[in-house]
Amino acid sequence: MADKLYLIDGMALTYRSYYALSKANLVNSKGFPTGAIYGFFKSLLKIIEKDKPKYVGVAWDGPGKTIRHEQYEAYKAHRPEMPEDLKCQLDYIQKGVEALEIPFLVFPGYEADDILATFAQKGAQEGLEVRIVSGDKDLMQLVSPKIHIISFDRKGEVLEYGPKEVEEKFGVKPCQIRDYLALVGDTSDNVPGVPGIGAKRARKLLQEWGSVENILKNLDHLGSPRLIQAIQDNLDQLSLSLELV
Structure with a gap:
C-alpha cells in the first residue's frame, strides 16, 4: 500500500471550526475565545489518528494580492472581514501546528488552493495516495484515483470524494x-x-x-x-x- 500525503486547507478548516462551534461560545479562564482552536485541532487529529498518513502539510493563503486579484478586481471582494474573535485565534492555531511539527505551506502571492494543487499533483506523481482536506469546490477538479478530497458534513462526519463521488454530487467528471x-x-x-x-x-x-x-x-x-x-x-x-x- 502506498504512503499517504495529507494536505490541509488551513483557513478553510479554521473557518469551519469557528462557525461549527460559534454557539458553544468556548473561552478559556481569561475569557479568550478558543472555539476555532479547539475545532481545528479536534478535526485535524481525528483525521491523522484515523488514517495515520506518513506526510502532512497545512496550506495557508500567502500574503499580498494574487494573480486572480490582478485579473479580476472583484475576486472574493464580497467576502466580509474576518471576525475579531476569530482573528485573535489564528496565531495560536499556527503555533499549535508548528508544535506538532507539521510543515506550513505558505508562498507570497499564492492562494492555499494553488499550493494544495501543486503539492497534490507532485505527491501523486511520486506515487503517494493524496488526500486534500478542504470544502472548496474548486479542488474537486484535482480528484483522481490517486487524489481524493476530504470534507466534513454538518455533523462533523468525514466525507471522502473520489472520482465516483464527485460525479454523483455534481453530475460531471x-x-x-x-x-x-x-x-x-x-x-x-x-x-x-x-x-x-x-x-x-x-x-x-x-x-x-x-x-x-x-x-x-x-x-x-x-x-x-x-x-x-x-x-x-x-x-x-x-x-x-x-x-x-
Whole structure:
C-alpha cells in the first residue's frame, strides 16, 4: 500500500471550526475565545489518528494580492472581514501546528488552493495516495484515483470524494469541474459564470459536449436561441471564469 500525503486547507478548516462551534461560545479562564482552536485541532487529529498518513502539510493563503486579484478586481471582494474573535485565534492555531511539527505551506502571492494543487499533483506523481482536506469546490477538479478530497458534513462526519463521488454530487467528471464552475459561477469566490446557466443546464451541456471549448465550437447546434445568445454575450466573462476557477 502506498504512503499517504495529507494536505490541509488551513483557513478553510479554521473557518469551519469557528462557525461549527460559534454557539458553544468556548473561552478559556481569561475569557479568550478558543472555539476555532479547539475545532481545528479536534478535526485535524481525528483525521491523522484515523488514517495515520506518513506526510502532512497545512496550506495557508500567502500574503499580498494574487494573480486572480490582478485579473479580476472583484475576486472574493464580497467576502466580509474576518471576525475579531476569530482573528485573535489564528496565531495560536499556527503555533499549535508548528508544535506538532507539521510543515506550513505558505508562498507570497499564492492562494492555499494553488499550493494544495501543486503539492497534490507532485505527491501523486511520486506515487503517494493524496488526500486534500478542504470544502472548496474548486479542488474537486484535482480528484483522481490517486487524489481524493476530504470534507466534513454538518455533523462533523468525514466525507471522502473520489472520482465516483464527485460525479454523483455534481453530475460531471472531475476533469469537467473547472468548466462546470466557469459556466454556473461560484458565489463563494465571486466567480461570475454565465447568467442564465444553472447547475442543471451546465451538467447537460457538459454531458453532451464534454467541455466549454467544444460547446463554443458547436454553438449553432445548442438548439436554444436564448442559451446561444447568453453565451455569446458573455464570452469574456466565461473566459475570465475559466481562468479564476
